[in-house]
Amino acid sequence: MRQVLLASVVALLVGAGAEAQQPAALVCPPGGYAPPMYGVFGQNGGGGQVSYEIASPCIPKEVRDAAEAIGMGRNKPLGVKNVITIMFSAEGTLAGQGSADKLSKADFHINYVVPAMRMFLNGTRADGKPLAEIRVFADTWAWNEAKEGTGATPAMAALAERAPLIKLTPFGALWSIIEAEGHAKVGTLAGKMTLTGTSPYDGMEVTLALDNKQRPESVTVKANGHVYGATFADYRDNWEPAYLVIFPSEIHWTKDNRPLADLKVTAFKSNPYVVFPVPEAVRQKSN
Amino acid sequence: MIKNILLAATMLLSILGLSFSLSAHHSAAAQFDVTQEFVLTGVLTELQEVNPHSIWHVDVKGEDGKVTSWKLEGVSPNGLRRMGLSIKNDLKIGGTYSFTCAPSRDGSKYVFLAIVIGAAGRVTPASPQTTSYQPPAKRVSPAAGFARQKSSLPTPRAAEGHPDLTGIWTGGFPSPAGPYTVRRMGTFEPDQATMQRGAAWNKPIYKPEYWEKVRSLDFSKVDVDPVFRCLPVGVPRQTAPAKIVQTPKELVFYNAGSTRFVPVDGRERDPQDADYNTWSGIPLGHWEGDTLVVESVGFTDQSWIQWQGYFHSDEMKVTERLRRDGDLLFYTFTIDDPVVLAEPWTSDTYVRRLNPNPKARLDEAPPCIEQDLNSIVDKYYRG
Numbered sequence: 001m002r003q004v005l006l007a008s009v010v011a012l013l014v015g016a017g018a019e020a021q022q023p024a025a026l027v028c029p030p031g032g033y034a035p036p037m038y039g040v041f042g043q044n045g046g047g048g049q050v051s052y053e054i055a056s057p058c059i060p061k062e063v064r065d066a067a068e069a070i071g072m073g074r075n076k077p078l079g080v081k082n083v084i085t086i087m088f089s090a091e092g093t094l095a096g097q098g099s100a101d102k103l104s105k106a107d108f109h110i111n112y113v114v115p116a117m118r119m120f121l122n123g124t125r126a127d128g129k130p131l132a133e134i135r136v137f138a139d140t141w142a143w144n145e146a147k148e149g150t151g152a153t154p155a156m157a158a159l160a161e162r163a164p165l166i167k168l169t170p171f172g173a174l175w176s177i178i179e180a181e182g183h184a185k186v187g188t189l190a191g192k193m194t195l196t197g198t199s200p201y202d203g204m205e206v207t208l209a210l211d212n213k214q215r216p217e218s219v220t221v222k223a224n225g226h227v228y229g230a231t232f233a234d235y236r237d238n239w240e241p242a243y244l245v246i247f248p249s250e251i252h253w254t255k256d257n258r259p260l261a262d263l264k265v266t267a268f269k270s271n272p273y274v275v276f277p278v279p280e281a282v283r284q285k286s287n
Numbered sequence: 288m289i290k291n292i293l294l295a296a297t298m299l300l301s302i303l304g305l306s307f308s309l310s311a312h313h314s315a316a317a318q319f320d321v322t323q324e325f326v327l328t329g330v331l332t333e334l335q336e337v338n339p340h341s342i343w344h345v346d347v348k349g350e351d352g353k354v355t356s357w358k359l360e361g362v363s364p365n366g367l368r369r370m371g372l373s374i375k376n377d378l379k380i381g382g383t384y385s386f387t388c389a390p391s392r393d394g395s396k397y398v399f400l401a402i403v404i405g406a407a408g409r410v411t412p413a414s415p416q417t418t419s420y421q422p423p424a425k426r427v428s429p430a431a432g433f434a435r436q437k438s439s440l441p442t443p444r445a446a447e448g449h450p451d452l453t454g455i456w457t458g459g460f461p462s463p464a465g466p467y468t469v470r471r472m473g474t475f476e477p478d479q480a481t482m483q484r485g486a487a488w489n490k491p492i493y494k495p496e497y498w499e500k501v502r503s504l505d506f507s508k509v510d511v512d513p514v515f516r517c518l519p520v521g522v523p524r525q526t527a528p529a530k531i532v533q534t535p536k537e538l539v540f541y542n543a544g545s546t547r548f549v550p551v552d553g554r555e556r557d558p559q560d561a562d563y564n565t566w567s568g569i570p571l572g573h574w575e576g577d578t579l580v581v582e583s584v585g586f587t588d589q590s591w592i593q594w595q596g597y598f599h600s601d602e603m604k605v606t607e608r609l610r611r612d613g614d615l616l617f618y619t620f621t622i623d624d625p626v627v628l629a630e631p632w633t634s635d636t637y638v639r640r641l642n643p644n645p646k647a648r649l650d651e652a653p654p655c656i657e658q659d660l661n662s663i664v665d666k667y668y669r670g
Contacts, residue, residue, distance in 0.1 A: 029419050029420050030419050031419035031420055031421060033419075033420050033421060033422050034420060035420050036427070036429075036432050037463045038429055038432055038433040038463075040433070040458060040460050041479070041482060042458070049458035049637075050429075050430070050482070050483060050486045051429045051430055051432070051433035051486065052429045052482055052485070052486050053429045053432065054463070071481065074481055074482050074485070075482060079482070079485075081485065082481050082482055082484075082485030082486075083481070083485055084484075084485050084487070084488060113426050113428070113488055147495070148495055148498065149494075149495025149498060150495050179422075200422050201422075201425070201426060240667075241480075241667045243480050243481045243484075244481070245481060269506070270481065270484065271481065271484030271485055271487070272502060272505065272506075273490060273498065273501045273502050273505055273595060273596070275490050275492050275493075275498070277492050277629060277630075
């Protein structure tokens with residue numbers, strides 16, 4: 001039996017007793033941030049209707065266009081935060097001690113709203129020894145794992161270098177600019193449109209350059225006294241069922257203009273189940 | 288007769304509200320190209336009930352004056368009635384409407400009805416806000432933000448003093464962002480799927496050894512979902528009751544395909560309740576202040592907590608909390624399943640509105656007959 005759910009957009013004001021939400025901020029308030037507004041859409045699977053955040057009127061049109069270009073922008077009224085987790089696999093290289101480590105298979109699990117990342121690094125170190133590590137950070141904690149989700153050892157010193165990495169994905173970079181709302185700047189550099197913004201939640205200044213299809217082509221992130229960079233190429237839309245969320249197949253990372261990672265993406269999923277419970281051992285040792 | 292947009296909005300809201308009361312099934316993408324949209328304007332000549340759908344017969348006059356007959360597949364008439372839409376009073380056979388449709392994959396004039404839009408009337412946007420606003424210290428999920436609303440109406444109380452939860456509770460809330468416009472071209476199912484996934488900030492923490500199983504169930508074909516195979520939705524997946532009838536000693540919770548009798552008479556839990564294998568659990572209720580707390584045990588392990596492959600064991604215990612504020616009902620559930628979960632998980636708060644129509648009723652759900660699996664083009668399309 002097929003779905004009979006039809007529309008997934010919120011309809012008009014109908015007038016009712018409940019003050020369902022605060023009056024709309026249809027113009028951007030003076031401070032550059034607007035109170036959130038929520039739309040609802042029906043849900044298949046028995047759970048009933050679901051709410052999503054309608055894009056703030058403070059968000060520049062160019063930012064909304066970029067969000068729509070890569071699948072973060074959905075529905076009308078438009079929501080632009082509709083990619084909250086990703087997982088992707090890649091092979092390539094990653095900067096290690098001295099020369100680069102070779103990655104035969106690396107998996108990256110990212111949650112943009114916690115924020116958190118788990119990197120499964122498998123391959124060969126620059127010195128020829130095997131590489132098999134799981135590096136994690138979540139919010140203000142960092143640790144390594146022996147197996148996914150278990151065998152944790154604190155790695156708080158690594159938090160500063162791990163946290164900016166989620167900004168080196170198209171969605172992560174755009175999250176910063178979206179959250180900057182009216183403080184985001186639209187510019188031009190070398191003939192390309194640029195978007196610059198700092199999320200109030202992490203203080204990292206992100207600058208995106210867009211290609212001619214409004215997709216992130218390169219990113220610069222200023223964090224923790226360093227400048228991180230990323231370029232994205234060969235966006236594809238056939239990684240998963242047709243959710244119309246696209247992801248590049250080539251990603252290059254730099255840190256202070258030195259190579260950090262060269263990744264050839266082999267798999268991608270949008271909004272998967274990835275969780276990052278902070279192990280008690282990490283909390284206790286970090287206190 | 289041209290209907291105004293307000294009516295169409297009501298229909299849309301009601302359609303939204305309806306969706307959760309239906310059994311969850313797979314997409315219409317098998318038969319219709321739901322990535323495309325087009326608008327038909329024509330005369331409604333017949334509205335047929337073919338459960339679980341309705342078939343709208345529309346005559347469209349072309350520029351050359353030639354009339355072409357179309358058939359549009361839409362939500363069931365029971366569904367329309369549950370929305371508070373009276374086919375007799377609110378739709379006129381012979382009336383002219385605009386319909387946003389998704390085309391049929393075979394090019395026929397049997398298409399998928401997405402939206403019915405009237406023509407006259409505009410809704411005035413809400414006033415702009417002029418004061419400054421600062422974001423909160425931490426990110427707030429859409430569900431948490433949406434659940435912060437309050438009602439402007441008083442909360443009726445039953446004779447014994449507790450809030451009276453009696454009523455038909457539905458979804459569908461007004462948009463704060465002004466007039467609705469036709470949805471973005473080129474999307475329907477992809478929007479739905481991505482948005483459902485993108486809204487799932489709050490995830491249960493399974494034990495690590497089960498993480499890959501959850502992903503596997505989530506990434507698998509649609510028919511791994513028990514609801515797709517016409518098995519009951521179950522508790523708590525069906526979330527808030529669509530209708531509640533409250534008496535001093537018992538509350539009756541009704542959802543499509545499920546009726547639960549929740550005793551609140553202070554009885555003790557029968558230890559044998561946990562040995563049952565039911566889809567809705569064996570409930571026992573009590574009041575904590577103005578919040579109704581319903582604790583249920585005795586579940587089968589065949590159901591899912593939610594559509595993303597959130598399975599559970601038969602040792603699951605579900606605690607539901609219902610609170611009424613005026614014409615709003617707030618519902619949450621907590622899952623305690625030490626077999627598969629690393630910690631108890633509390634859901635987002637679901638918000639429902641009271642259907643103000645005193646004559647509203649909920650009709651029998653159509654029978655579930657699985658017949659479309661072979662027609663689905665992409666069986667991995669989930670969400």
